[in-house]
Amino acid sequence: MAKGGFYVLSFPDANDQTQTEVVERERLRPAYGHHPARFDKKVFPVPREIQPDVRLTEHLLPKMARHADLFALRLTPDARELIGIGSPSALDTAHVLINMHFVKAPQLAKVVQRANSLQMKMGDANGAFSKGVPTVFQADTAMIGLLIGHKGANIKRVQAMPGVLRVDVRGDGTVTIMADSEEEGEAARRQLEVVVDRVPI
Incomplete structure (x- = not known):
């Protein structure tokens, strides 16, 4: 200068x-x-x-x-x-x-601007995911599509349940539910497991 x-x-x-x-x-x-x-x-x-x-x-x-x-x-x-x-x-x-x-x-x-917006959304998602009690279970990888539902309908329905903060489904079948309490996480887990159980193997 x-x-x-x-x-x-x-x-x-x-x-x-x-x-x-x-x-x-x-x-x-x-x-x-x-x-x-x-x-x-x-x-x-x-x-x-x-x-x-x-x-x-x-x-x-x-x-x-x-x-x-x-x-x-x-x-x-x-x-x-x-x-x-x-x-x-x-x-x-x-x-x-x-x-x-x-x-x-x-x-x-x-x-x-788009990158900043995505970064803020990621920060919000990470913040929501870092809060709460995790409930983790393993789903059959062949059933992941059914578990998620058409256009994510099942995940959206479970995320709308009281106390559920976020649901994360990974390609290896690992499902993580973040909820305000262990009971609410287990209730969300039961909803997702019911969806999978309905399909005859």
């Missing part, structure tokens, strides 16, 4: 801890020579209609900066501008990558 005639550098030390150092421009030198490195700052305006999308995809900026060989690439807090710091050639490369990102940002934002 450039501040006046100084640069604030962040870098990992030997223990992978982030260290910060303030240096003058003259101390920045390329690894291959003795001339001061040239770092420029360039502002890339973000079109208003995609500012929310660019904010949602902000986590992709470090990868874009690495591909362009930029020193830094940051989104301003109001999401109106991307600020890049790097060599002139790196900034030119970044300009091309950023324009490509602007074109794809709406689709990427939809993917991110």
Whole structure:
């Protein structure tokens, strides 16, 4: 980050801890020579209609900066501008990558929103599954389809029973019922076992 005639550098030390150092421009030198490195700052305006999308995809900026060989690439807090710091050639490369990102940002934002939504649902499901008393039993793998029912009808019916939090059926026939109490879990188990028992073998 450039501040006046100084640069604030962040870098990992030997223990992978982030260290910060303030240096003058003259101390920045390329690894291959003795001339001061040239770092420029360039502002890339973000079109208003995609500012929310660019904010949602902000986590992709470090990868874009690495591909362009930029020193830094940051989104301003109001999401109106991307600020890049790097060599002139790196900034030119970044300009091309950023324009490509602007074109794809709406689709990427939809993917991110969908992923976030699924992650929240998974969190809710895991939370529900971690609460309660488990009742586990083994069903015949040949009867799993019958146990689940048409479009999950049997599972939905059992999950609607009082105190039943969740029913999980695995491909190996393991059925796990999470309920508020052992009695409610056993009642749900009996309902599912009745469905299987009705089929003559």
